[in-house]
Amino acid sequence: MDFLDIGLIFAAAVCAVFLTRRVTRWRTCPDGGSPFRKQGTAKAFLSVIKAIVPEILLLRRAARTGPLRWLAHCLVFYGFMGLLLFHAMASLVTVNLFSGYEPTLNPWQFLRDLLGGLVLIGLALMVARRVRDRRLRVLSRFQDWALLFVVGGIVGSGFLLEASKIISPAMFDSMVAEYGVYGGGPETTALKAAWADRFGVVFPSDRLVTPQRVERGLEINDESCTACHSDTASAFISKPLASALTPLAPAMNRSRADRVFWYAHILFCLVGLAALPYAKFLHPLTTPANLAARAGRRDLGRPGGAAARGLGMDACTRCGECSLHCSVAPSFAVLGNPDILPSEKLASLTAFRDGRLSGLGLERFAEGSRICTECLRCTDICPAGINLQDLWLASKPEAAASVPDPNQAVRAMTVAARSAICCRIEPEGLADRRESFWACVQCTTCTSVCPVVAVSDDPSRDLDLLPQQIMNLLRMGLKDEALGVRMVWSCTTCYKCQEHCPQDIRVADVLYELRNTAAARLRQAEGEEG
Amino acid sequence: MRYAYFPGCKIPHHLPQYGDSVRAVCRALDVELVDIEFNCCGYPVRNESEPASVFSAARNFALAERAGLGIMTPCKCCFGNLKYAASRLHESPELAGEVERLLAREGLALPQRMEVRHLLTVLDRDVGAQTLAERATLPLYGVKVACHYGCHALRPGKVTGFDDPLAPTVFERVVAALGAETVDWALRLECCGHPLRGRDEVISESIMRRKLESAAGAGAHILATACTYCQLQFDVERDRHSFNSPWRAMVPAVLVSQLVGAALGLEEKRLGLTRNRIPWSKSVLSNDVS
Numbered sequence: 001m002d003f004l005d006i007g008l009i010f011a012a013a014v015c016a017v018f019l020t021r022r023v024t025r026w027r028t029c030p031d032g033g034s035p036f037r038k039q040g041t042a043k044a045f046l047s048v049i050k051a052i053v054p055e056i057l058l059l060r061r062a063a064r065t066g067p068l069r070w071l072a073h074c075l076v077f078y079g080f081m082g083l084l085l086f087h088a089m090a091s092l093v094t095v096n097l098f099s100g101y102e103p104t105l106n107p108w109q110f111l112r113d114l115l116g117g118l119v120l121i122g123l124a125l126m127v128a129r130r131v132r133d134r135r136l137r138v139l140s141r142f143q144d145w146a147l148l149f150v151v152g153g154i155v156g157s158g159f160l161l162e163a164s165k166i167i168s169p170a171m172f173d174s175m176v177a178e179y180g181v182y183g184g185g186p187e188t189t190a191l192k193a194a195w196a197d198r199f200g201v202v203f204p205s206d207r208l209v210t211p212q213r214v215e216r217g218l219e220i221n222d223e224s225c226t227a228c229h230s231d232t233a234s235a236f237i238s239k240p241l242a243s244a245l246t247p248l249a250p251a252m253n254r255s256r257a258d259r260v261f262w263y264a265h266i267l268f269c270l271v272g273l274a275a276l277p278y279a280k281f282l283h284p285l286t287t288p289a290n291l292a293a294r295a296g297r298r299d300l301g302r303p304g305g306a307a308a309r310g311l312g313m314d315a316c317t318r319c320g321e322c323s324l325h326c327s328v329a330p331s332f333a334v335l336g337n338p339d340i341l342p343s344e345k346l347a348s349l350t351a352f353r354d355g356r357l358s359g360l361g362l363e364r365f366a367e368g369s370r371i372c373t374e375c376l377r378c379t380d381i382c383p384a385g386i387n388l389q390d391l392w393l394a395s396k397p398e399a400a401a402s403v404p405d406p407n408q409a410v411r412a413m414t415v416a417a418r419s420a421i422c423c424r425i426e427p428e429g430l431a432d433r434r435e436s437f438w439a440c441v442q443c444t445t446c447t448s449v450c451p452v453v454a455v456s457d458d459p460s461r462d463l464d465l466l467p468q469q470i471m472n473l474l475r476m477g478l479k480d481e482a483l484g485v486r487m488v489w490s491c492t493t494c495y496k497c498q499e500h501c502p503q504d505i506r507v508a509d510v511l512y513e514l515r516n517t518a519a520a521r522l523r524q525a526e527g528e529e530g
Numbered sequence: 531m532r533y534a535y536f537p538g539c540k541i542p543h544h545l546p547q548y549g550d551s552v553r554a555v556c557r558a559l560d561v562e563l564v565d566i567e568f569n570c571c572g573y574p575v576r577n578e579s580e581p582a583s584v585f586s587a588a589r590n591f592a593l594a595e596r597a598g599l600g601i602m603t604p605c606k607c608c609f610g611n612l613k614y615a616a617s618r619l620h621e622s623p624e625l626a627g628e629v630e631r632l633l634a635r636e637g638l639a640l641p642q643r644m645e646v647r648h649l650l651t652v653l654d655r656d657v658g659a660q661t662l663a664e665r666a667t668l669p670l671y672g673v674k675v676a677c678h679y680g681c682h683a684l685r686p687g688k689v690t691g692f693d694d695p696l697a698p699t700v701f702e703r704v705v706a707a708l709g710a711e712t713v714d715w716a717l718r719l720e721c722c723g724h725p726l727r728g729r730d731e732v733i734s735e736s737i738m739r740r741k742l743e744s745a746a747g748a749g750a751h752i753l754a755t756a757c758t759y760c761q762l763q764f765d766v767e768r769d770r771h772s773f774n775s776p777w778r779a780m781v782p783a784v785l786v787s788q789l790v791g792a793a794l795g796l797e798e799k800r801l802g803l804t805r806n807r808i809p810w811s812k813s814v815l816s817n818d819v820s
Contacts (some may be wrong), residue, residue: 053700098767134635226602300543327539327570330589333632334582373574375539389543407729451721455736462733490730492737495685499695508686512576 004266011274018277028353030394032519046294055291061383065321068125069383075122077284077492080151082115083158090270106230112162113237116155116198123152125369135329139320139343145279150275153268161261162238166256167202167249180224190217199232200242202249283317287384290315294385299376304390312386314351316346322378322388328371335523339368342378342388349395363526369396406519407489418518419480421525429513430506437475439503444468445499446507452490463487467497467507474510479517488514531656533602533647534594535563536612540605540758542796544766546791547802548577548758551787552604552649554800558663558791559657562603562629566593571603573611573682580618581628581706588629591641600645602652604787606757609648613690616644648683648692650756650786654700666793669673669709675789676713676750676781677701678764680757681721684708704786707795715748717741721754724763738763742780752810775800782808 054060059077063070086094086108094101094108096228101108122176123501127148129142165171172195176188193209194217195201232239245252275281290311294301304312323329323341338344348365351357357365372392379389410418430436447453464485465473473482482488488511497507541549556563572586590612594601602608619626619640630640647655653662663669679698687695698719700714723737742764745753755761764783771778784806791801798804 180751292729310557325567326585327568328575328631330569330586331573331575331579331582333635334585335579367578371575371578373539373570374543375570376543380542451723451737451740452733455733455740490726490733492681492721492723492725492734494681494725496681496719497722499685513580515577516580 003263007266007270011270014274019282022277022282022314023310025354026307026314029109029306029309029313030398031306032304032309032390032394044098044295048292051292051294051296055296055385056288059383060296061291062384065319065381065383067370068073069129069319072122072125072129075118076123076126076151079115079118079122083112083119087112087115100500102228104229106234107229109232110234110236112158113235115150116158117237119151119155123148123155133324135324136320139318139323139341141318141347143278144318146275147280150272150281154265154272157261157265159238159241159269161258162235162263163242163245164252164261165257166200166232166235166238166242167245168253168256169201170253170256171258172201172203175229179228185214187220191220192217194218194221200239202246202253204250206255231410250331280316280318282314283384286311286315287317291385292415294387297385297387298380300379300389300393301387306388308387309391312388312391313346313350313383315386316343317384318343318347319383321381321383325377325381327373327375327377331371335367335368335371337364339364340371341368342372342392345369345372346386346391347389349391352395352399358528360529363403364528366399366405367523369399370405372396406515406522409522411484411486411489411520413484415480415484418483418521429517430510431474431479431513432474436510437471437505440468440471440475440505441503442468442472443502445500445502446471446505449496449500451494451496452487452492463490467485470511471505471507479514483514483518487511531560531652532562532564532599533652534566534597534599536570536571536590536601536603536605536608536646537569538603538608538758539574540762545758545761547805548604548761548785548787551785551791551801554796555787555791555794557792558796559653559661561602561652561656564597564599566597566599568593571605571608572615573607574613576611581625583611583628584618585632586614586623587612587643588619588644589633589636589638591616591646592638592646594645595641595643596638600647602647604649604756604758606648606680606683607759609646609692610690612644612646613692616646617689619644626813637702640717648756650683650700650704653704653786653790655768659703662704662707662790662793663709666708667795668793670705670789670793670798671709673710674713674749674751675705675710675754676715676745676748676752677705677718678722678745678753678755678760678783679719680755680760681719683757684719701786705789708789708819709787710793711765713745713748713750715744715750717744722757722760722763724759724767727763727767734763734767738768739777742768742777746780748781750781753781753783754786754789755783761785765807778808782806782810786808 059073060072062073066208087103090101090103091216109518128146130136134369140264150511172192176191180188189208189211192201192203193213196203197209197214198218232242272281276285293308293311314453320343328340332338339348345365345368348357348361348368351361352365369392374389374392376389379387382388404412406525453459453463459466465487467487470485470487491508491511493508493512498505498509501507535550537549553563568590570586571590572583575586575731576583590601601612603612619629626640633640679701683690683692684698685695692698693700705712717740720741722738722741723734726734727736753764755764761783768778788801788803792803803810
C-alpha cells in the first residue's frame, strides 16, 4: 500500500459516509406526492430517458443562461470527464478498451494536454464571470471559489507534474533503468544528449550535447523508446511549460519537483473526492440526476416527493442565475437580507430543514420567504432544473409557522414592548407629523366607507379601533398604541377612506406607514439581537 | 401602439390565463407588447418596506425608459403601485436621491418620464370603443356583466389618474363596446378582499361574499375583472369553497381580456377560458342567455 492507495481508501470512505448522510437527509423534506403517480411509471421513465441527451449531454439549460456560461460548462464537463475516464481511471477503462495503451504514447499524451487545457479555459471563463458581474461577486461564497480552486488545482498540478517529469534527469534515468538495455555506456550518453536536445530533459552537465551524440541518440531513441514514448512536443502545453521552467530546472531537479507535484496532484484529486458530498462539489452528480428527474420541465409541474425535493435542493450549482433574474432582487438591494434571493434562500432552506437555523438566520429566512412573490422566474431560469417554485410553496408556510410576520409579532406585544423596540433611525413619517391630522374633524366618513368595517357586526371587538379613532390616537402622539391595532393590519388598502375624506387626510397612507414602521422596528431589533 | 409589457409576478404561475389572453387580444388589436425583464412592481413588499417598494417600481420605470417605452400592465395592483411610487419620487427628494444611488449601482438612471397605462385604458383610449365594436365578430349580446373596478388603479385618484375615482366609466365603456350589457351594482367600487389573504382570512372572505351577493343581486351573469389579484380572489380563492356553496355558484369571474377575446372570436384555449376554476358557462358564450 502506498500513499495513493491509502489516500484513495480514506477519501472514498469520507465521501461515502457524507454522501449517505446527505441522501438520507432528503427524507426530512415534506412529501408532496410522487411526481410519477399521475403519469404512469413507463411513460415517466421514457420522459426521463428522453431528457438525457439535450439536458445532460448538451447542457441545454446552461445554454439558456448565456453562450459563455454554456461554453465554460461544456469545456469543464467534457474536459474533466475525459480526464477522469481515460487518465485517472486508465487502468479500469482505457487499458481494457485500447490494446497497447501507454500513457506516454499518443494520442493519450496529446489528449491529456488537450483535455486539461479545455478545463482550464472553462475554469477561467467561470472565474471571469464571477469577478465581472458585481451582483454575482457579492453572492459568491467560499464553496464557489473552493470548487474552482480544487478543479484548477487538479489540472494545474497535473500540468506541472508533466512538465517537471519532462525536465527531470532522474525520470530519464529511471525510464532507462526500467526499459533500457544500455548500461551507462556511450549509448546512454548519446540518448541523454538526444533527450536533452530534442525532448526537453535538463541534465546538470552543459557539455553533454554534441551533434554526433544527438544523431546517435535519436537512432537509439527510434529503436528503443518510440514504441512506448511519443515525442514530448505532442504534450503541447506541458512541453512549452517545461521550456519556460528551464531556468529553474536545476533547482527543481535537485529537489525532485516531479515527486512534489505528483503528491500535489494526488492530494488535489483526493481532496476533490473527499469533498464531493460537500455542498456545491456534489452538483456534477446531483444536477444531471435532477435534470433527468425533471425531464426537461421548467414550470412547477406536479409537486415532488420528499426524495425529488431533496435531490433538487442538493442539485444547486450556486451559479446565481436565479438571483440575477429574481423579481424581488430590488428588495434585497434595499433591505440587504440575502435570503430574499433564491440562491441564498435555498442554502438557508437546507439549514432550516436540518434544524440549524435560529435567531437572526431564522428571521432572515422567514422574511425572505415572505417577500418572495412566487413569480416562477427562478424555476424557469435554473440551469440545474430545480423545481424552486415547489420548494418555496412547500417551505413558505413552514417558515411562517416558525417566525411570526410583523402583523402577528407586533400585535402580540405589549405597548411597552412596542415602544422599547423604537428605532433610533425611524424616519419622520406622516404619522409623526401633527399637520397630518390637524384638519381631522372626526366626521367618521373614513369609517363609514370602509369595507372592512362594513363586514363586521361588532367593529370594536373585531378591529379594536375604527379608522377615525386611529387618526385621533395619532393626533395625540400615541403611535406605539396604534401599531398594535387590528384595524391597521386588517386594512385592505383600498383607499376609500382617503378618497372620501372631506379634509384630505391621507388615512390609508398612514395605515400603510404604520405597518412599515412595525416591520422596520422588528427588522432593526432582530439585527441588534443577531 | 407599442408598450413595454408588465405582467407582474402572479401571472406566470398563479394566473397564466391572464397573460395568455392579454397577449392574444393585444395581437388581435394591433397593440404591440415588448417583453422586458422587469422586476416586481413593489406592491407586495409595500407592507414591509416603502423604500424597497419604491425602488422596485423605479427600477422598472428606468428599464422602460431605457427602452424608450411606456409600460402597459393588466394588473391594477401593479398599476397602482407604479403610480404611487412615481408620486412618492416626485414628492420626496430624499427618497429620489436614495433610489438614484441604488439605480446607479446597476448603471441605470433615475427615470424622468414615468408612464404606465392599465390594459383597460389601452383598450379604451388606444384601441377605442368603435374599433372594439367593429372587430367583435361574436358580440356578447345578452350577457349581463358586473364590472369590478379594483381599488389600486382607482384610488387615490390624485395619484393614479385612472378614471373618476367616485364615478368611473372606463370598464363599462369597454364591456359595452363588446355588445354586452353592464349592470349597476352597489358594491361596484369596493375592494375584492384579496389584500387580506394570509393576513385576515375571515374579513377577506366576508368582503368577497358581500361583493358576489351584490353583483348577483343586480342580475349579473358574470363578474368582469381587470386585475390579477381580483381574479385570484374571485376565481382561485373562491374555488376553495365546497361545490354546494352558494357563493361558488354565484356569478363566475371572467377576465376582461377573456371577454374581449371571446367577442373577437379568438379560440377559447388561447384565452385560457378552460383554466378558470369556476367556469363561465358555454351557454353564455353561444349567446343563448334568456
